Amino acid sequence: MSDEATEDLRVLRMPVELDYTYSAGRSASRFLRAIQEGKLLGQRCPVDGKVYFPTRGACPQHGMPIDGEPVELPDTGTLVTYSIVRVPSANIPLELPYVAVQVLLDGADTVMMHVLGECDLETVHMGMRVRAKWKPKEEWSTSVANILYFVPLDEPDAAYDSYKEHI
Amino acid sequence: MRDVAVVGFSQSVSLRRERNRNEVEILIPVLQELREATGYTNEDLEFVCSGSSDYLAGQAFAFVAGLDAVGAWPPVCESHVEMDGAWALYEAWVKIQMGYADVALVYGFGKPSMGDLPITMALQLDPYTVMPLWPDAISVAALQARLCLDGGVMTDRQMAEAAVRDRAHAKSNPHAQVAGDFDVEGILSEPYLVSPLRKHDCSPISDGASAVLLASSNRAGDFSKRPAWIRGIEHICEPQDLGVRDLTRSRSTEIAAEKAGVGAGRIDVAELSAPFSHQEILVERGLGLGADTTVNPSGGALAGNPLMAVGLARIGEAAARITNGEAERAVAHATSGPCLQQNLVCVLEG
Amino acid sequence: MAELTGVIGIGQTKYAAKRDELSMPGLLREAAERALEDAELTWKDIDAVVIGKAPDMFEGVMMPELFLVDAIGGAYKPMLRVHTAGSVGGSTAIVAASLVQSGVHDRVLTVAFEKQSESNATWALSIALPFSVATVAGAGGYFAPLVRGYIRRSGAPEDTGIRVAVKDREHALKNPLAHLHLEDISFEKVANSPMLWDPIRYLETCPSSDGACAMIFANEKLADRSDKPVAWVHATEMKSEPTMFSGRDQVMPRAILDNAKSLYKKAGIQNPREEIDCAEIYVPFSWFEPMWMEGMLFAPTNEGWKMTYEGATKLGGDLPVNCSGGVLSSNPIGASGMIRFAEAALQVRGMAGEHQVEGAKKALGHAYGGGSQYFSTCIVCSEKP
């Protein structure tokens, strides 16, 4: 008899599969419908006027609903901070290594997380100016994935003081 | 013991499927309403506690976003239980007892419509010998119901009567999901959903949120003209294994009721969170309620069951009836786990 | 107003990547039994049970405390389940302590655990949701940009993180329960380990562990009966802030600074660096030691790294940090915070064995979680306040 047949079982494999219908919520849906058309929408906090990007249901700082008119933002911004990821992750289909970035879009007061492309790893740095690289228009959907990645802009770096509050 | 009272309560409407809003968007108006009703500001909050479950949302750390609705800035003293908000209220009550806080905000929220709730609940069962069989929550409750029926502990007519009563009460509750005039004969002639349970024996699946403001006697008067004082609050957990428990009674409710002092006086109103009609009867008996108690004037869980918020809402509903003068003494109940595994009992007085 | 409360029993499992010789109940039980033995009590002596762990998806059981409660003496008793992200182990201990401090119970058992070998934490933490792009690879992916932010603003030398990693792994060699025992640890070894989430190297990150930690809290009357030293709870504190908002300082969140101020005030501490003998700080990535030295007000802003550099945080230094080896050496996520509290208590009870700080009387336990937004802390002391 093989060892397997004589030894007590130690570990069982137990599959769990649950189906959900994920619901983005009212505010995020507004953002997603706009990005389907290539528009980037933020919204102002009713208390201090800061522009939250993407739109969200509440200003977390004040616990107030954000329901005013959206603010359209350009697809350029500043790389606030980043990490070069060299470790695989089950849910992330990106080729390693990749640069995970936090980008402060021009006119926004909150950062978005995305990745950087078309850039030598050695040259990535804080304060870089970047622009969104979009998928071909015919592939646009209600997803942040319409932006493939950000690419460096040929512009002088943003001054540290201009973005240090967003790290 | 310090005197602690429920000084404010708000809740969302229970909906079978909230199509527009995510959890934070459900919660925000509930907290706004509480703020307006009591006049509290974040500066008053010395403790915040919430209840929710990651598995309802299908993602880890689903509760974190709840803080967005609070506006937790400057930072707040805050905790979270992976339980119904009723247990979050218990934790807040403990903090007030120890003198850590005088005013606490408690909330619970859930959006179970995103998943297949009865099957999601199978994940609560022993993961080695029970869960791999995927018994859905309705089937598990049905096993208990049949034990009650076969054992002569109750009749299906009594179960139907509980459902009729709750749904009739719910007509006056604008937050209820299932309300109306039903008749016992009609219900008994309906087919089984999972035999021996009919649709009417089961609570609906509900999306929703609820919130309560708690205050010690030092501060209660600042928020409410007639606070609902917590005179006893206790919760007990039984072993889960269905075979070792007597499923035809709720031992943990009995123990909690005794410790909370339910029997020390007449109970005008009882708000029960039992999700199935037979469980409502078991809880009613476990609490030792008499004919002079109005059970579930709001309709209870059978009229709306926003998981993780429903137990807290029962405490809020009971308190609201004291605050509006309808009741002098009330009891509220919350439950968790298969077949009433864990139960919380809260006695409130004017 | 609160009842004086002490830690009278502590139990920890051996931490390892896989404790696959144990079930989940068996894992909790190993810690809880050891805590009972330490306290010289039986299951019957416990009034209530508080269970803590991180997301249910790690083990794939919804509210697992419901099926676990009876294995640790909780049948027909009150049971609470706490979940406050990575700080949960600390928060859970605080809830248990509160049950005694409030006078509600006399003696409470608390157990925090994680059985990470049942799944994969990076999977559970990076579940891809519709409409979004998953770019954050687990906790390392989240925290690496913040570490870069700290380096930029503090001007800390780039090898600071390496020094922390070497120190904590050396400490772990003195703790038989620690998951990682790297006998040949050295500066070069850490420096040459692969970059995972630049600037965080492989040997600067925490492992993924199975394990459980248990503590028993008792009121003054019962704790006074204990034959063994008691760790008296002088203060506990919890602070939270939202994950994001405009202008949020994610590197040095206000929640940790507020937490530290409030904690020290309650504990009557004027100068934490002088008065506290040792600390167990939640450091899942090496750079968080200097960051939290500043956060817990042991060092002035932007100078936390100097403590590491000067050797102050080593065993034998003036404020030894993570003598147990810390989260860098054992990380059963849901338990990691409670281990910090328990190790702080062991130090002031004089029961930390080979990693004991000589003469430790006052110790700090610290845990954090979420996006550096949940903080739970305690001060324990060998003497009553």
Added chain:
Amino acid sequence: MSQGTDASLTAPHTLSYTYKRSLGPLLGRFFTGLRDRQILGAKRADGSVLMPPKEYDPDTSAALDELVPVGPGGVVKSWAWVSAPRKQQPLDRAFAYALVQLDGADTAFLHVVDAGEESAMQTGMRVTARWSDEATGQITDLTFIPEA
């Protein structure tokens, strides 16, 4: 544009993972027993037998380590008829979940009875274990059927 509708966007989201459940010594023996087509219950201090076995006595928390054979026949103490099984559930035709007290056991345990139709189910009926063709050591190796 965004004003078109207020309804939230929705999308399917599946949570799927195969967990590795380590069993510990007692459950390891129980599942090994199933693989060998034997059902084992746990003996408690008072001599009563728990089925399913637990490592710790649910009432006293005492450690249990003695396993004794139970079944394969038993009595249905309660049952619930599932007329429309979900995809996760063990049978793709209508069946009963039942609390079955196996011969030699003192507690009933939750399992599945493949009875064909509801009218074949009755409280107090006897059932017996039917093994799947290839028992691998899981609780789903078993199904119960009405005793002939």
